[in-house]
Amino acid sequence: MRLIGNRIKGGIVIEFAAGPYLPKACRKPRLLARTAAVVSGTLLLSQLALADSYTVIPVTNGGTIQGTVKLAGPTPTIAPIVVTKNQDYCGESIPNPVYVVGKDGGVQNVEVYLKDITKGKALPTDPVAISLVNTHCMFKPRVQAATVGQQITISSEDPVLHNTHPQNAETNATIYNIALPYKGFSVTKPLPATPELIKVKCDAHEWMRAWIWEFDQPYFATTGDDGKFTIKDVPPGTYTLVAWQEAAGEKSVSVTVAAGKTVTADIQLQPK
Amino acid sequence: MATRIATVLPALVTLMLVAGNARAQEVGDATRGKVVYEQYCVLCHGEKGDGQGHFSQDTTPVPRDFRQGTYKWRTTPSGSLPTDADLERVLITGLYGTSMSSLRTTLNHQQRLDVVAYIKTFSPRFKTDKPEPAIVIPPEPAYTAESVKRGADVYDKFNCAQCHGDGAEGDGPSADDLTDDWGNPIVPYDLTEGHIKCGDGGPEIYRVFIGGLNGTPMPSFADSISPAEAWDLVHYIQSLSPTYPKNLTGAPNKPIDDFPP
Numbered sequence: 001m002r003l004i005g006n007r008i009k010g011g012i013v014i015e016f017a018a019g020p021y022l023p024k025a026c027r028k029p030r031l032l033a034r035t036a037a038v039v040s041g042t043l044l045l046s047q048l049a050l051a052d053s054y055t056v057i058p059v060t061n062g063g064t065i066q067g068t069v070k071l072a073g074p075t076p077t078i079a080p081i082v083v084t085k086n087q088d089y090c091g092e093s094i095p096n097p098v099y100v101v102g103k104d105g106g107v108q109n110v111e112v113y114l115k116d117i118t119k120g121k122a123l124p125t126d127p128v129a130i131s132l133v134n135t136h137c138m139f140k141p142r143v144q145a146a147t148v149g150q151q152i153t154i155s156s157e158d159p160v161l162h163n164t165h166p167q168n169a170e171t172n173a174t175i176y177n178i179a180l181p182y183k184g185f186s187v188t189k190p191l192p193a194t195p196e197l198i199k200v201k202c203d204a205h206e207w208m209r210a211w212i213w214e215f216d217q218p219y220f221a222t223t224g225d226d227g228k229f230t231i232k233d234v235p236p237g238t239y240t241l242v243a244w245q246e247a248a249g250e251k252s253v254s255v256t257v258a259a260g261k262t263v264t265a266d267i268q269l270q271p272k
Numbered sequence: 273m274a275t276r277i278a279t280v281l282p283a284l285v286t287l288m289l290v291a292g293n294a295r296a297q298e299v300g301d302a303t304r305g306k307v308v309y310e311q312y313c314v315l316c317h318g319e320k321g322d323g324q325g326h327f328s329q330d331t332t333p334v335p336r337d338f339r340q341g342t343y344k345w346r347t348t349p350s351g352s353l354p355t356d357a358d359l360e361r362v363l364i365t366g367l368y369g370t371s372m373s374s375l376r377t378t379l380n381h382q383q384r385l386d387v388v389a390y391i392k393t394f395s396p397r398f399k400t401d402k403p404e405p406a407i408v409i410p411p412e413p414a415y416t417a418e419s420v421k422r423g424a425d426v427y428d429k430f431n432c433a434q435c436h437g438d439g440a441e442g443d444g445p446s447a448d449d450l451t452d453d454w455g456n457p458i459v460p461y462d463l464t465e466g467h468i469k470c471g472d473g474g475p476e477i478y479r480v481f482i483g484g485l486n487g488t489p490m491p492s493f494a495d496s497i498s499p500a501e502a503w504d505l506v507h508y509i510q511s512l513s514p515t516y517p518k519n520l521t522g523a524p525n526k527p528i529d530d531f532p533p
Contacts, residue, residue, distance in 0.1 A: 085434075085445035161431030163491035172453045173340040176351030177484045179491035181430040187495040203489030204434050204446040 054217045055119040062121070062233040063257035065265055069110045069227045069243050072268040075101045076247075081207040083137070086160045090137035090205070097142055098247050099271065106227015107245060107269065109143040111213045113220035114231065115240040115252065121233045123218045129153040129188050132200065132210060134162040134180055139200060139210035141222075143246065148195055148216045154178055155186035162202050166212070169197040177203075211246055243267045298385065299356065305390030308383050312375060313391075321394030323454075331371040334456060341397035342453055342487040345470040347528065350484040350492035352404040353397060359388045361529065367469045407482045410499045412474040414522035415507050423508025426501045430493060435460040440512055446489075453487040460489075466515025473517055475525045477506045 100108040129151035202208035221229035318325035323337035366374035437443040442462035484492035510516035
């Protein structure tokens with residue numbers, strides 16, 4: 001599995017709701033972001049100054065990349081998840097959502113992104129958190145993406161103990177591990193300060209899995225149930241477009257974007 | 273008033289920073305630490321710090337892999353790096369029930385700091401990240417029958433039985449399928465045994481609820497449990513074995529590094 005190579009090398013500007021007593025530019029965003037969340041309960045990432053890896057430029061006449069992700073071959077048959085605990089609530093079995101393929105063959109839960117893009121539109125400055133819900137002993141959504149500086153709201157709709165345990169997908173190193181002990185519990189946490197692919201597990205229900213792509217650039221999309229994706233406001237140029245699926249892995253295609261035009265880039269993934 | 277605070281606050285912050293720096297200067301020397309490591313640690317933890325030393329196959333649990341910077345026994349919140357003092361404390365106490373023995377009399381304080389500095393070089397995380405501020409542990413109320421009774425309800429409310437079992441013997445419904453960050457099987461603690469690796473006192477047990485145990489399935493309840501609930505839960509766990517020390521008088525929390533001579 002390949003991860004994003006670039007890492008932000010400092011220069012994240014953080015402003016705190018609690019007051020100006022913490023340094024404005026800091027080289028330890030992860031530490032301070034977490035500290036600030038604890039201290040003030042709110043964290044405003046008002047501006048991201050992205051050094052080295054990504055530069056924000058005005059994009060006035062960008063192009064659009066759209067396409068559909070399909071499988072090159074029949075959808076692999078994957079046995080349902082056999083529920084081995086809390087069957088009274090979770091049920092005896094759960095359909096395995098590794099491959100979700102629509103009626104026209106589009107694959108859901110594929111993350112499509114431009115690799116190694118170095119300049120373009122600004123990252124979303126909206127601090128609204130992404131959401132990960134523990135419901136019916138599964139995570140929802142299974143795959144989603146966020147940008148550096150965003151937060152995540154983790155919640156449970158289940159009357160059983162869950163724990164939301166994000167790990168670096170490459171090393172399995174724990175990012176943190178939060179107990180969701182009862183129905184209705186919700187908490188908002190910062191995402192890691194550096195972009196990475198995050199694998200989320202629930203240790204209490206070992207079949208539960210979710211994936212969060214954290215980017216330091218805004219050109220990405222997660223396919224819906226029709227397998228389609230759209231990436232807008234792309235500066236003209238030739239790029240490597242990558243599609244990632246949790247089981248099929250990655251597929252890269254080259255795509256050339258012209259000013260103000262829409263280019264179609266359908267992708268076929270080799271099922272595994 | 274506001275002006276006065278504005279004047280005093282920076283001075284206070286400066287003082288705190290100076291005090292912090294003074295402590296931070298007490299650091300080990302990784303070069304000297306390597307010598308200590310190669311004498312006392314390498315046979316289990318390996319030359320690369322990957323936990324794959326010569327004897328690693330013969331230990332249960334397996335030796336810690338130092339390359340991720342993931343440590344269970346910390347004073348810091350879930351996911352955080354440990355402090356140097358956290359790492360030194362493990363060298364002093366050893367870890368009950370494991371092959372990690374106490375090096376308290378084998379190594380002096382400076383040697384321990386040196387080897388801590390060397391162990392940190394195995395993980396790049398220590399170069400880019402810092403331990404988060406320590407978990408705040410409020411004063412422990414007295415251990416009473418009422419507190420134990422309430423604690424039993426807390427044990428139910430927080431579904432501890434999911435892993436630790438109804439009788440807290442480590443045999444809950446999820447107990448058999450747990451793995452750590454390295455993919456090794458890991459079992460929930462049998463809390464009736466009367467010994468907990470990181471210490472049996474109230475504050476030590478309290479800290480585990482709040483910080484969780486990094487790299488393991490034990491999560492942090494920092495965002496869900498109140499201090500009163502956490503202390504009741506501590507007392508309920510301590511009621512499960514006569515071996516646990518109990519704070520019957522509500523005596524002030526012992527400092528974490530206040531080891532008996």
